[in-house]
Amino acid sequence: MKTSCAPKLEDVKAPISEPEEFSVSGTDTIPEKWWTSFEDPNLNRLVNQALETNLQLAGDWEQFRAALAVVQREKSFLWPDIEASARAAISRPEPDFAGGENMQVGLSASYEIDLWGRIRSGIEAEKFRAQASYFDYQAAAMTLSAETSITWFQLVSARKQLALINKQIETNEDIVRLIRARFTGGQIRAVDILRQEQLLESTKDQRIFYETNIELLRNQLSVLLGRPPQNESIFPADSLPKLPPLPETGLPLELIRRRPDVRQAYNLVLAADRDMAQAIRNKYPRISLNLEGQMRSNNYNSLFQDWAYTLAGNIVAPLIYGGRLQAEVDRTQATKNQILYDYGQTVLISFREVEDALIREQNQKKRIEVLQKRLDLAKKTSDQLKTEFLNGLSDYLEVLLQLDEQQQLQRDMIEAKQSLLEIRISLYRALAGDFGYEPPENSQIN
Structure with a gap:
């Protein structure tokens, strides 16, 4: 039985102004499992x-299951509470009982009539919280897929950096041998040898950094896979994947209906709304029924011969509670408003994340173009200076400085391409909805 004595549930709108379209949009459709866009079989397997x-994701799923159990607990209040009791006693002395035995068996039932929908409001609130917990799980799965992808690309990039630094070390060692030979012929100063050896040791130091980074990233990836780092052997690929085409961003309002973190915040607002409705209905009278039946005897043989029952109806109406019922209404209303503003903030952040990723990707592509031009110029300059040095037309210090700059640009280029992939991952994460992943033991909210 329901009445309209409390506010009905309505669609909730975020307290923000109407959003315009995103600044940039592509034409490529994001697949449900967005990481497959990179066409990397190793990445697909790891995710x-x-x-x-x-x-941690398994723990989040258990949290959702706990929320489902709370829903079932609240739904149980729509049914009568039935209890059975049995009692056996012996009295000494025995003035009233021939055999001294006192046997009682009984059943009792109590039921609250949900006249105003108070219990149903509590059930609806827990359903919305369970739904929010489910979307929180989906958001965690989305975060995990992004962290796994980023860690994998960082590992691939670190391996590329290590391969590059090994080539640079070979190059610097060859140059050391070359200038040592020229030194014996009196064509170069000793300080130039020392400077080149400094550059050589600097590149060796970089090699230690990348070797360490590779092992740390392997350990990090192992933990993401739920395995002890010392038990896992992960071998990264030799090259980074090609950047997929820019995806279609769609409309901002579609993002609100798609992203699991936004949907989680939305369901928390609905749950808070039902909490407020329940607090309002707590101010109304409660009607309950109680039924009790009992059989009693002085001995086992006659226990089931006589019985009695009692049926009672109770009505409790709050009169004077010192204002605490209204205070609870005020509290739940303020909490609902707070969660509503949090929901609006979550929506704004989702819009910002899309815009940030679009801006960063555009500028990162420009930066890579500039880096490529700088690298081409650095290589030409380095070759020219080497030729001039070999012909005695320039000082070796110029060759050394240019070589150092060229090698650093080569490392910067790998890092820039890796950053571009990470930016694209952040864009996929900002645009994509939940990809429907659930453990084999699926649960439903009814």
């Missing part, structure tokens, strides 16, 4: 493993 074996 799938992480979703199946990550311990």
